[in-house]
Amino acid sequence: MSSRQLVRSWWKQNGHYRWLVQTIASRSALVWMKVVVGSGGLASAVVLVLAAYSMPERQHSGRVTLFVCAAVAALFALRWWLRPVPAVLASILLMGGADIFVTAVALLAGDHIGNASALVLLVAIGLYFTFFHTPRMVVAHAAWSVLSTVVLSIPALRGEHPLAGVAMITAMVIVCGVVLPGLQFGCWLLWTDILSDSLTGVSSRRGLEYYAAQTIYRSSLAHVCVIAVDLDRFKAINDTFGHRIGDRVLTDTAHRLRAAAPDGAVVARTGGEEFAVLALLPPPEARVLAERLRRAVAEAAEPVRITASFGMATLPPGRPRDGGAARILAELLHRADAAMYRAKQQGGNAIAVDEPWLAPASPWSLPKATSDAEPTGA
Template identity: 45%
Template sequence: MLGELRLIRDWWREDVDYRWVVDAIATRSALGALKTAVGLCGLAAPIIAVLTVLSPTRPTDSVSCVLLWLLVGSGVAWCARWLLRPWPGETESLVLIAVADVCVTAVCALSPGYVARAVGMMMLLIIGIYVSALHSPKVLAAQTAWSLLAAGLLAVPLLRSGDVSSAMIMILGMAAAVIVPPGLQICYSLLRNEMLCDPLTRLLSRRGLDYYSAIWFARPAASSSCVMMIDLDRFKVVNDTHGHAVGDEVLVATAERLRRAAPRGSIVSRFGGEEFAIVVRLPIDAAVAVADELRRAVAEPIGSIAVTASIGLAAFAAPGDPARACELVRQTICAADGAMYRAKQQGGNAIVVAGSVSEPARQVG
């Protein structure tokens, strides 16, 4: 039970990098097909509205008919936006979701038939599935709450007319259906985390570092951040002397030491081979002290084997722009990587801080 509660807690706290998900779909050449599918699915609401206006049981008051025609126009414009324009950014996507929820609910409320309302509830479920794939759990919770509220409100006329069975079917069906998007999102989260983790050390992989750094650095922060590049000195000797299985054990033990010694909330990753990357939200002087703790933690013997680490450190000021953040993170990693190689050239087991354009790198300790 505790495991399930922890899973739900971690899911609720998770941030979703909307742009990263969209780019991942685009790399598989599936973004165009998905965009077309979303646009075509959106045609259901205006079609229902047209059929409602033209049906014998259409609303008798002129206001409802005018509203339905306005919803037809809004629905067609919504679909045209998806079909004719590029994939929306995150903010526009949220606006389109809100418009879709309101339009679908309004069409259902103005349509007297039970079938139209049932189809509308299914459309709200489809919108929830879209949200579960691309947006955060909190956005999905808001959309799910809207769907449940809509189902409850649309069931009221059925209850007043004495059609209790149809009303209960709508409420229970929607209550069961809203379980699907959160369940899917939890599965997406588990699969995404598995893809972003290094299978040996269970630290974040290089891709995971990019993913979480983009989320982290896109937010404004009171203090600067630093990137540490950590490389184990003469690790090839360990593999050549003791074998790759023992080398893997050393990597796993080192990864666990780095995870424990890094400040709470840091991004800790295996960058590749025997190289690790850690991102901390600390000013440079505090980050140097942390880097020294990490260096000493790595140097503790692992059984009969002792390894040391060369650490390169570079500071980073978050720009608050996600696109710019990704670029600056990569530049900072390159600067820290260069400082790390200078530490290795000086004999290893050392820390070198990357300088600015006008200031040379400096060795610590």
């Protein structure tokens, strides 16, 4: 992948806020995340109170305004400390509102302390966007931060210290416009590497869980299809030709599956010689995809001839999806694996379908799998 393609992939990512919050919660560290984010509001409240007391008593209206702003900042802190972590959109609105609030308060304060505090808080908000939201949000925050810095620097630019104003603007451009996007890009590269299988280059089991979470939550009105793939008699290949050839077979199979899968599908290696394909397709189209994948694997002749057994399971639209993406994925994988083993019992190089419409009312009860494994010629 060229550097341009890499940057394009980074820019188009949909963010991993929900997954990251779930990961933090699974490590029992969610309370610390809430404390850290809420502390930003508390720090703002303290600075505003100090700024209000530092104003001359004759500026009564200005002091009242700063006290009101301090109360708003304190409410922001309490919201993070006492309420559940917000959803994706609520998180963006909260932190975007904090951007506007910080700039407005700095303009009201109209002093060097207020300006310096605003710049620090804007960088802190930028760090939040960097770790939790998309590159587009980071760039939008950077544009707002630079614009705010320019406005706040106008008195210095027009006064006796124009270089101080230029320094403030330059620092904000570098930090929010270069450093923070670069930091997110580096974290995204590391994250992408963690979610990939080191041997084959397709997604790992963790990567499948991550992309499945995004797919399942964004596609409540679409069929979700999982196809389990298990190479036939792979142990014999390792025993006969050695593990080096076995690794080449796995890598070649992964490339063939990825080439045959539709755009937007996730191809993952879930075990030694086991793969899974996740796609948004109704059962008839998913069945066609499974056949295309079977042929792609069976057509391989280098380094050795190989076939695979396929099992397919789908989640129809309208089924409840509030049990957690990991649980839904585990259910689909379980059903697809059960169907795949039926295909393997037919001699391999076959497809078996777990029909979702035969499932009972509860989406978490396993349906009685159909026995339509179809051996097909190599």
